[in-house]
Amino acid sequence: MTEISDPLDIDRPxxxxxxxxxxxxxxxxxAMAGAVVFGLIIAGVFLxxxxxxxxxxxxxxxxxFITLRDTRPIYVALWDPSAKVxxxxxxxxxxxxxxNLARFLSGGRxxxxxxxxxxxxxxxxxxxxGLIAGFxxxxxxxxxxxxDLFLALPILPLILVASVLFRESLALSLGPEMGTFLLIVxxxxxxxxxxxxxxxxxxxxxxxxxxxxxxxxxxxxxxxxLILNHILPNVMSPILVSAxxxxxxxxxxxxxxxxxxxxxxxxxxxWGKLLNDAVDRMTLYPERxxxxxxxxxxxxxxxxxxxxxxxxxxxxxxRSR
Amino acid sequence: xxxxxxxxxxxxxxxxxxxxxxxxxxxxxxFKWIIQFFWIEPLNGIDALFGTGxxxxxxxxxxxxxxxxxxxxxxxxxxxxxxxxxxxxxxGILIALPIGIISAYRQYSIFDQAGTFITMIGFSxxxxxxxxxxxxxxxxxxxxxxxIYDTMHVVxxxxxFKVQIWQMFLPVxxxxxxxxxxxxxxxxxxxxxNLSHDYVRTARAKGLSEATVVLVHVLRNxxxxxxxxxxxxxxxxxxGAIITEQVFKVNGIGQLLITAxxxxxxxxxxxxxxxxxxxIVLFNLIADVLYGLLDPRIRYD
Numbered sequence: 001m002t003e004i005s006d007p008l009d010i011d012r013p014x015x016x017x018x019x020x021x022x023x024x025x026x027x028x029x030x031a032m033a034g035a036v037v038f039g040l041i042i043a044g045v046f047l048x049x050x051x052x053x054x055x056x057x058x059x060x061x062x063x064x065f066i067t068l069r070d071t072r073p074i075y076v077a078l079w080d081p082s083a084k085v086x087x088x089x090x091x092x093x094x095x096x097x098x099x100n101l102a103r104f105l106s107g108g109r110x111x112x113x114x115x116x117x118x119x120x121x122x123x124x125x126x127x128x129x130g131l132i133a134g135f136x137x138x139x140x141x142x143x144x145x146x147x148d149l150f151l152a153l154p155i156l157p158l159i160l161v162a163s164v165l166f167r168e169s170l171a172l173s174l175g176p177e178m179g180t181f182l183l184i185v186x187x188x189x190x191x192x193x194x195x196x197x198x199x200x201x202x203x204x205x206x207x208x209x210x211x212x213x214x215x216x217x218x219x220x221x222x223x224x225x226l227i228l229n230h231i232l233p234n235v236m237s238p239i240l241v242s243a244x245x246x247x248x249x250x251x252x253x254x255x256x257x258x259x260x261x262x263x264x265x266x267x268x269x270x271w272g273k274l275l276n277d278a279v280d281r282m283t284l285y286p287e288r289x290x291x292x293x294x295x296x297x298x299x300x301x302x303x304x305x306x307x308x309x310x311x312x313x314x315x316x317x318x319r320s321r
Numbered sequence: 322x323x324x325x326x327x328x329x330x331x332x333x334x335x336x337x338x339x340x341x342x343x344x345x346x347x348x349x350x351x352f353k354w355i356i357q358f359f360w361i362e363p364l365n366g367i368d369a370l371f372g373t374g375x376x377x378x379x380x381x382x383x384x385x386x387x388x389x390x391x392x393x394x395x396x397x398x399x400x401x402x403x404x405x406x407x408x409x410x411x412x413g414i415l416i417a418l419p420i421g422i423i424s425a426y427r428q429y430s431i432f433d434q435a436g437t438f439i440t441m442i443g444f445s446x447x448x449x450x451x452x453x454x455x456x457x458x459x460x461x462x463x464x465x466x467x468x469i470y471d472t473m474h475v476v477x478x479x480x481x482f483k484v485q486i487w488q489m490f491l492p493v494x495x496x497x498x499x500x501x502x503x504x505x506x507x508x509x510x511x512x513x514x515n516l517s518h519d520y521v522r523t524a525r526a527k528g529l530s531e532a533t534v535v536l537v538h539v540l541r542n543x544x545x546x547x548x549x550x551x552x553x554x555x556x557x558x559x560x561g562a563i564i565t566e567q568v569f570k571v572n573g574i575g576q577l578l579i580t581a582x583x584x585x586x587x588x589x590x591x592x593x594x595x596x597x598x599x600x601i602v603l604f605n606l607i608a609d610v611l612y613g614l615l616d617p618r619i620r621y622d
Contacts, residue, residue: 152598152601152602152605153598153601154556154557154594154597154598154601156563157563157578157593157594157597158594160563160578160579160582161582161590161594164582164585248445252447255447255449256447256449256564259449259564259567260563260564260567260579261583262582272449275449275450275453276449279453279568282453282456282457282461283457283461286457289450289453289454289457290454293446293447293449293450293453293454294450296447296450297442297445297446297447297450300445300446300447301441301442301445301446304441304444304445305441308441
């Protein structure tokens, strides 16, 4: 696997760390596939509406309601000529005549936005707690006990209870959609930062004893600069890995909440919500269950593979493989 | 209280609120609940066991939905959860350990590749999708298993036991897939870590058989982190698998919590979450103690 570089090849660009990581990452087939699939899903979900400009909230009325509701996806016509299909609606419509494909796209936008935002929140929190706990001995004890406290909490019941308690007040002050978005993102972020904090703290504790930190300290670097310029860049790789895996957990948690009916308001589709709505009639319209479910699973699977590949590529010990 | 008709006069409403214990400030309500939970409920337990009358006339923690003591409902619901989730946990561990061991021993073999892929899928497919999917495939299309768990089913002979196994099969399968993927990933990583250590080479050099080296020397050392993960997962058995119970309509603890939250049943939610918290702390402690037992190098002073 390791290529022996030709010493006479002077045109070769100077190898740096990130080029090496990228080379490692490309060699990991699963990670590359994951990256491509995740990229495609994000592109499809965010750019799809420009190619497929249907309104996910459009409700047909009058006679249209009868003709347009409960149409099947067009591929069903391949094996069932009597199926009610409409070439205008590629994946059919739901029981109120709303376009399924448009709803899957807009649901994906919400699910992925929630995943990304919650991940950023939890990474920022976790990194902050980990850096402070690892760097300042005074805060280590209290902050790590706080982390243990959060690790001991039963996450799903806690999120369920909290979402019931704060939903009304947030919805009143910020509007139902924005309020729920902030509530869910906040709850997921606040309950998933602990792993990052632990990993970062461990790495900071080990880094603190190294010579370059001593050197930086001895020329009078302030703690602030020490953390930002010397320690933070060196703990970036574990943070990156847990960020990737954090997206997957956040998407699953959001879908689970929506599935249980504690997520977004009913007319605001997310993948979990669409799946939940379709479960009651899944024998008649299996596509409405299978599409959102597959989309959730595929997104999470690709993100997990991406994280695995990143971990292998960033970990110097596994590099010589 | 939101569902009380508007025709009820305000002073009656106030009386109803006070009857529910909502008249006092939060900290007093909490203090009273603590007394009920830690003193009156155990006394009731003693009464039920020995037929004494210690808790005569004391107010217990009452559910607002059913007007019966919360603990009684929890005890009613617990068997269903323990049957389904507990069996799934055991099955999951029994499948996970061999898979983890073999995948690590034959790293990058076809078995390892397939195992890693399947565990990755088990890790990524959420239970509310896999559950629905197996219902569509196995109970709707093929008609092999019932899709709804019958809580009233009484096991008293061989035939009814078979029915019980039959109806448990799908939820257990869905849950076991998740548990297997988590634990076998841990097992594999931990075995891989240990297989490259020097003591393995020493054991082989002594002439021990390959089975002894792997299954006695390496396995015992690799079990340390895995046992912790297993112990930390036990509280989730009691917590019930909220989503799986919802999908298969199992009338367990998780389902109890969901309905209580939906009905704003404060005492029920408070008591249930408190029980979960106690269990989690307890099993964290057990995991720490097991750590010390398995690895003599770890000592707690």
